[in-house]
Amino acid sequence: MGMWGKRDDMVVHGREPFNAEPPGAVLARAAVTPVDAFYSRNHGPVPSLDPADWRLTVDGLVARPLLLTLDDLRSRFGVTEATVTLQCAGNRRADLTAVRAIPGETPWGPGALSTARFRGARLADVLAHARIAPDAAHVAFQAPDVSPSADPPQPYEVSVPRDRALAPDVLLAWAMNGSPLPPVHGAPLRVVVPGWIGARSVKWLTRVTARTTPSDAYFQATAYRLPPAPDDPRGVTLGPLPLNCAVLTPSDGAVLPRGPVDVTGYALAGEGRTVARVEVCTDGGRAWSRAALEAPAGPGAWQRWRTTLDLPPGETQLLARAWDSSGAGTPESPAQVWNPKGYVNNAWSRVRLRIR
Numbered sequence: 001m002g003m004w005g006k007r008d009d010m011v012v013h014g015r016e017p018f019n020a021e022p023p024g025a026v027l028a029r030a031a032v033t034p035v036d037a038f039y040s041r042n043h044g045p046v047p048s049l050d051p052a053d054w055r056l057t058v059d060g061l062v063a064r065p066l067l068l069t070l071d072d073l074r075s076r077f078g079v080t081e082a083t084v085t086l087q088c089a090g091n092r093r094a095d096l097t098a099v100r101a102i103p104g105e106t107p108w109g110p111g112a113l114s115t116a117r118f119r120g121a122r123l124a125d126v127l128a129h130a131r132i133a134p135d136a137a138h139v140a141f142q143a144p145d146v147s148p149s150a151d152p153p154q155p156y157e158v159s160v161p162r163d164r165a166l167a168p169d170v171l172l173a174w175a176m177n178g179s180p181l182p183p184v185h186g187a188p189l190r191v192v193v194p195g196w197i198g199a200r201s202v203k204w205l206t207r208v209t210a211r212t213t214p215s216d217a218y219f220q221a222t223a224y225r226l227p228p229a230p231d232d233p234r235g236v237t238l239g240p241l242p243l244n245c246a247v248l249t250p251s252d253g254a255v256l257p258r259g260p261v262d263v264t265g266y267a268l269a270g271e272g273r274t275v276a277r278v279e280v281c282t283d284g285g286r287a288w289s290r291a292a293l294e295a296p297a298g299p300g301a302w303q304r305w306r307t308t309l310d311l312p313p314g315e316t317q318l319l320a321r322a323w324d325s326s327g328a329g330t331p332e333s334p335a336q337v338w339n340p341k342g343y344v345n346n347a348w349s350r351v352r353l354r355i356r
Contacts, residue, residue, distance in 0.1 A: 004046070004184040007036050013106045017042035017147075018184060021111030024248035028264045031297045031304060032083060033114035035177055040184055041088045041112065043147035043156060043219070047204050051180075051188040056172075060140070060209035063131035070174060070188055077121035077129070082169060082194070083298030085268055087113035089197040089224055089238055092246060093342035095334045095350070102342040110246035110349070113268065115301050118192045120173035124166045127210065132162075136210035139165035140217075141191050141202035150218035157217035158224070160193060160200055160239070162210075169194050169300060172205065194300025195271025197238050197344070199224050227339055241270035244346040245278055245322035245330055255354045261309045265349065267293070268302040269324040276327075278305045281319040285332075291320070311355045320349040 002008045003018060010020040022037040051070055058066035068076075091112035093105060127139070140159040147156060164170065171192040174181060181187040186203025193200045199219060214220055214237070225235030245267040250256060267275040274296070279288040291307040309318075323329045331337055334347040 001036075004040065005036055005182060006040070010037070011109065011111065013108070017044050018046065019106055021109060022114070024110060024251050027111050027114065027266075028248040028304070031115065031294065031301070032117060032177065035116070035179070035182060035185070038114040038116060038176075038185065039088065039112050041090075041198060042145070042184075043149055044145045046184050047144045048183065049144070049188055049204060054188050054206070056189060056205065057207045058126060058130045059207070060211050061133035061136035062127070062210050063133065064129070066126070066130050068126075073121050073126075073172060073174065073189070077125045079119065080122060080171065081117055081119040082171060082192070082300060083115060083117050084192055084194045084300035085113055085115040085302040086192070086198045086201055087241055087244070087268060089199055089343045091244070092345040092349075095347065096338050096342045096345050099335050099338045102340065105342045110248060113198075113266075113302070115297065116176050117178065118171055118173040119175035120171040120189070120192070122168055123170045123172055123191065123208070124168055126172060126208070127166060130210075132166075132210050135212060137162050138211050138214050140207075140209040140211055140215040141200075141205055142207035142209065143202050143204040144206055145204055147219075151222070154218055156202065156219055157215050158200055158202060158220045159211070159215035160196070164193065164196070164239075196240055197224065200239070224343070226341075226343060238343060241268065242344055242346045243270060243273070243275070243322055243324045243328055243330055244268050245275075245320055246349040247318060247320050247351045250351065250353060252351045254351075255356060256311075257356055258313060259310070261311055261353075261355075262306065263291070263309060263318065264304065264306045265291075265320055266302045266304050267322040273324045273326055275303045276323045276325050278320060278322045280307055280309070282309060282311060282316050284317070285319060288321075311353065313355045316353050316355065318351040318353055
């Protein structure tokens with residue numbers, strides 16, 4: 001067993017803060033990812049919080065500020081469960097670094113996402129109980145983990161718009177795959193915001209604040225932003241995930257014997273959309289064949305896909321692309337989505353193979 005109860009074969013990108021992803025073959029095995037294989041993205045040391053002493057503060061633009069224990073959350077609000085895929089905004093960054101170097105950023109492969117069954121209370125119910133004010137346009141989430149990468153170093157804080165916070169699928173979760181949250185995944189309580197970048201699903205949650213403006217903390221105002229645009233000179237804040245699709249098996253660079261090759265992968269459409277189809281190709285983009293899609297395990301979950309190919313001897317490149325229910329497709333080249341932070345790569349997945 002590796003660090004924080006993770007598998008020994010996890011791809012560890014950093015030990016402190018701990019950042020790791022599962023190998024593709026491990027991720028491909030099940031629709032719900034075992035906790036020991038669930039990816040881990042942290043910005044600072046994992047805080048140690050005693051559930052008995054922990055409290056959640058709900059404040060800001062609310063008529064009734066709250067101070068809640070875990071028992072309060074479990075007993076005073078309806079308990080719900082949802083199967084959700086969380087994805088790091090840097091997922092598949094390694095494909096972007098092949099276009100151009102991205103110094104100082106973790107070269108995540110396709111495994112910086114995972115799926116779990118989360119149990120908890122709806123954030124909307126808690127905010128309704130606190131009587132959130134009509135002029136509260138954003139809801140901020142605060143945690144005690146201090147990141148040295150922030151300027152200046154500061155506890156983690158981000159926010160989401162009011163409408164997203166009040167949606168019925170946003171959870172204050174205390175359990176994961178039927179067991180209490182492990183420390184590395186946010187114990188005793190975390191936010192789960194389906195369909196949005198994982199940076200908004202805050203771990204080790206200690207405060208929820210209703211406010212008129214987005215959070216001005218580092219991880220909202222500076223980090224997790226795309227390059228500047230005409231309407232926002234500071235850059236575009238990341239939120240809902242774009243459509244994404246990736247090959248999990250075989251792995252890039254695999255050498256395989258002749259014969260049928262089983263190919264597996266995932267597709268994730270993001271908030272409010274579903275995956276319509278996935279296609280694969282081995283001739284440089286001329287002829288595509290459709291892969292079989294599995295039904296998602298929940299509205300906020302990925303869809304796994306698979307196909308079998310009979311490849312001739314020699315070198316080949318396997319391509320995979322997807323479309324969602326809105327008609328949007330994944331862009332062809334990583335160069336089309338390259339940015340200086342390497343965020344939200346959703347270009348066609350490319351895997352090099354050699355058939356003996």
